[in-house]
Amino acid sequence: GIQVEQSPPDLILQEGANSTLRCNFSDSVNNLQWFHQNPWGQLINLFYIPSGTKQNGRLSATTVATERYSLLYISSSQTTDSGVYFCAAPKRNTDKLIFGTGTRLQVFP
Amino acid sequence: KAGVTQTPRYLIKTRGQQVTLSCSPISGHRSVSWYQQTPGQGLQFLFEYFSETQRNKGNFPGRFSGRQFSNSRSEMNVSTLELGDSALYLCASSSGTGNYEQYFGPGTRLTVT
Secondary structure, three states: OOOEEEEOOEEEEEOOOOEEEEEEEOOOOOOOEEEEEOOOOOEEEEEEOOOEEEEEOOEEEEEEHHHOEEEEEEOOOOHHHOEEEEEEEEOOOOOOEEEOOOEEEEEEO | OOOOEEEOOEEEEOOOOOEEEEEEOOOOOOEEEEEEEEOOOEEEEEEEEEOOEEEEEOOOOOOEEEEEOOOOOEEEEEOOOOHHHOEEEEEEEEOOOOOOOOEEOOOEEEEEO
């Protein structure tokens, strides 16, 4: 089945810095989602991005489906950006999401 | 539109007991999936339900079961609890299956003592 890998596993930044998180997937996918897990454990939807580029405020994402990767950009990071970021892709024709192992981001003032 | 809701939010049980967790999807969503998150195993898929039918099941023992009702609400049950069942249980809903954005609830944190 599909495998999803994320890098880097950990990222430590100072407030105001920019960062790029990467998600590689082993097979072609029909969609891909990025989530931010808040301190209470809830997964917050960031992007639903099967292909192309989307932007939402300081965050943007790009998926290059033909090369099987997606990138999440965080610009001018804030302490509230801290947490774990996951990408996930579904097993074909199901809602079974395969998650990467996540990137833990810590932003210090 | 209200988001996905899960009850209870926190639960403490003793080994050997059973537990039932509930998930109410976003209004109009017919697909509900369940995931278990532990520090060691990450996020692992448990079940997927669509229109009251279980469409997929993850690699978990038979102690883990679930169902979906006609109003799309879903429950999962864990019998004969073990210490290793301590985890965050998350459910997600979507309007279809396969190519639809999924939305997660706040989770139920289960502690087994």
